[in-house]
Amino acid sequence: MLVDREMTKTEMREALGLSSSTLAKMGKNEYVSLEVIDKICSYFGCTPNDVIEHKKEQEG
Structure with a gap:
């Protein structure tokens, strides 16, 4: 989705108000809250299955 929108991870983090530690967890396939998944889905207009x-x- 980032590639399709020509967006960097940092730009996504800033647009969604996520912390750098949350972004790091995502990069390491570690647990992130459902609130974060909800923010991502709302922003990109997708479902959780598209993200996780x-x-x-x-x-x-």
Whole structure:
């Protein structure tokens, strides 16, 4: 979506009012709140399935 809008991650972060730590978590595939997912979906006009992927935790 960023590529389609010719937008950088930093521009998205600023437009949505996200912290740099939230952006870092997203880049590391770490947990981000549903509030953040909602902001992204509202901004881009998409659904959560377009933004996130559920992966089953590996048992170890």
